[in-house]
Ligand SMILES: Nc1ncnc2c1ncn2[C@@H]1O[C@H](COP(=O)(O)OP(=O)(O)O)[C@@H](O)[C@H]1O
């Protein structure tokens with residue numbers, strides 16, 4: 031289980047006079063959250079509410095100002111960066127920002143598999159080859175010799191997901207992974223993540239601004255507004271009987287996805 035205990039993070043946007051830190055913006059305030067083994071949990075909220083900040087804290091890319099992240103009871107900072115990546119993977123909205131444009135797609139996946147092997151951690155045999163990982167993520171093996179820039183948006187996003195998954199993490203943080211894709215590509219990517227979850231038991235934190243999409247994919251959800259969690263619980267309860275007016279407002283905006 032991943033546990034977030036009282037996570038807070040403030041950014042200082044402008045430099046003030048005489049080296050003061052400038053204007054403060056609290057991106058996350060006192061966040062408590064859990065992601066159980068094998069679970070799909072959603073984090074929903076509009077743009078700017080602090081979702082990506084939280085995603086980066088959970089994956090250890092930035093430290094919180096206060097509070098802690100625990101994986102199976104161990105504080106996140108106790109893990110080396112490589113071991114952390116074998117526990118929690120992250121996939122961002124714009125894969126071209128996270129994929130090295132100079133490397134061939136097959137090489138990107140091979141490196142991730144090698145890193146996992148280097149840790150000496152167990153790996154399902156069917157995930158130890160680039161061919162199998164490509165096929166698991168519906169990528170034609172012919173694309174292995176192409177660089178990310180030559181792939182379509184959907185293929186690139188599947189490659190980014192495959193790269194994180196090639197470390198076989200127990201948890202995947204998916205930060206608005208379908209937001210830059212068209213409706214049918216987004217729908218097939220969601221089906222793919224559902225399949226990965228069912229087949230390998232990979233837990234997922236599915237981050238989206240779209241409450242309807244969260245309802246489709248997750249069993250449990252957290253709704254975030256202005257850096258705080260305003261409502262959480264089983265999806266059927268939060269979506270079916272929202273208590274907070276903000277959740278009702280989000281519900282009225284449909285996803286347009288046909289899944
Ligand atoms: N590196 C940063 N420096 C300054 N402000 C930031 C930084 N990252 C995020 N913020 C601010 O924190 C708030 C939350 O941002 P973010 O976590 O990206 O929200 P979301 O992913 O929900 O759109 C926003 O007001 C954003 O401008």
Ligand SMILES: [Mg+2]
Nearest residue numbers: 081082083206
């Ligand atoms: Mg974001």
